[in-house]
Amino acid sequence: MGVFRVMLRAAVAVTTLPASAIELPPPDRLAAETGMSTQTVEVVEPHMSRPGHELRVAYRGFEMSGLLDRLFGDRWKATGTEVVFFARDGYRSSTDSRRFVPGSAWLAFGRADSKPFTVDNPGQHETGVSLGPYYLVWDNLRDSAARAQGAYGWPYQVVRIDLATPADYAAARPQDSDPVAVEGFEQVRKYCLTCHQVAGIGGGKFPGDLRQIAGPLSDRALKTWITEPQKMHAGTTMPPLNALLPEAERDRAADAIIRYLRMMPVRDGTTP
Ligand code: HEC
Structure with missing residues (x-):
């Protein structure tokens, strides 16, 4: 050993x-x-x-x-x-x-x-x-x-x-005062950090900080990326958000993710 x-x-x-x-x-x-x-x-x-x-x-x-x-x-x-x-x-x-x-x-x-x-x-x-x-x-x-x-x-x-550890996620975690953003963080952690990064934590399939990537997109475009990525880029390898979820739950998850990505400040030094 x-x-x-x-x-x-x-x-x-x-x-x-x-x-x-x-x-x-x-x-x-x-x-x-x-x-x-x-x-x-x-x-x-x-x-x-x-x-x-x-x-x-x-x-x-x-x-x-x-x-x-x-x-x-x-x-x-x-x-x-x-x-x-x-x-x-x-x-x-x-x-x-x-x-x-x-x-x-x-x-x-x-x-x-x-x-x-x-x-x-x-x-x-x-x-x-x-x-x-x-x-x-x-x-x-x-x-x-x-x-x-x-x-x-x-x-x-x-x-x-x-x-x-929880400390590794600290920079990506939102203030507890916004329950929707907190839910969005949990969804991002589960469904997006497999491929994307926020505040330096996450996968490396698509480079860049997800908050910055989302920045220039309208809420509508962002939601379409999350729920129907094929509509944004035919043949994309990005999968839609968990298709096993009931429609209403999926919709709610997508909205919470958008809320989280919009409110999280992108600080210097936290982006790769
Ligand atoms: C299995 C890997 C994977 C997962 C999971 C994933 N993505 Fe992606 N994402 C990609 C790839 C690869 C691209 C580039 C897609 C393309 O251009 O076809 C991308 C592109 C994007 C873009 C557009 C970037 C641009 O070009 O402007 C957004 C926004 C985005 N992802 C958000 C998300 C969000 C939010 C989640 C979680 C709900 C998520 N992604 C989950 C792999 C993934």
Whole structure:
């Protein structure tokens, strides 16, 4: 474990990442360096299932709570901490660390049946999407609440794991006095910071601070970007806000996001 730490630190030093970020080595090295064995877990594959038609897939992977213990010690269990997964293309997926209880999730690196480690994603008109090097899967066979989440929180092409604390979000958090903006912040955190950044926190799929990006747009244009991005740019890779939400809830979420983006000051030094 001592050797592993030193090696990880060295890898991190060259890339100016927060000190806790861990670049994942290939599975055989991850197993050797953590002393963990790999396991098989069967799940309802959310990218290839729809109501009434569930496709089960068995994956090989590392049990997540055990892996987090080895990678971060006890730090990941601190209240309010999120576990953050970065994909090769800059996509960022964060999950409350409390969801990682023993047996709830695995970091998969292949299929148990040795078929290609890919999924079809009809929702985004993609087939044969590569899942490696790592893919976060949840035990949604026994946990129906996890099944209801669909593919939310199942990042693939994961190359790096990090932790985020409430302090990391402090500069992006609005004043508590405006409940709509606070709700908007929570929605942005959930639905936008996967790809965009606010006050230096978030994913790297589209560069720039989201408040500045939103600045020149009218409320109407901004709302259309959020709910129907295809209308703003046909063929865009930006997805519409959670299509699983009922229409009224989606509308409300979009309005709260706009309120938040409009009221958050863009201070010098908080923009990349
Ligand atoms: C999966 C990644 C992804 C997510 C999630 C996402 N975006 Fe985007 N967004 C993009 C990409 C990529 C573009 C550039 C799109 C283009 O030009 O086709 C973009 C463009 C935009 C633009 C227009 C930028 C311009 O060119 O002026 C706005 C505004 C925007 N996003 C807001 C949001 C908001 C608000 C959310 C959350 C509700 C969000 N995005 C969620 C990836 C994403």
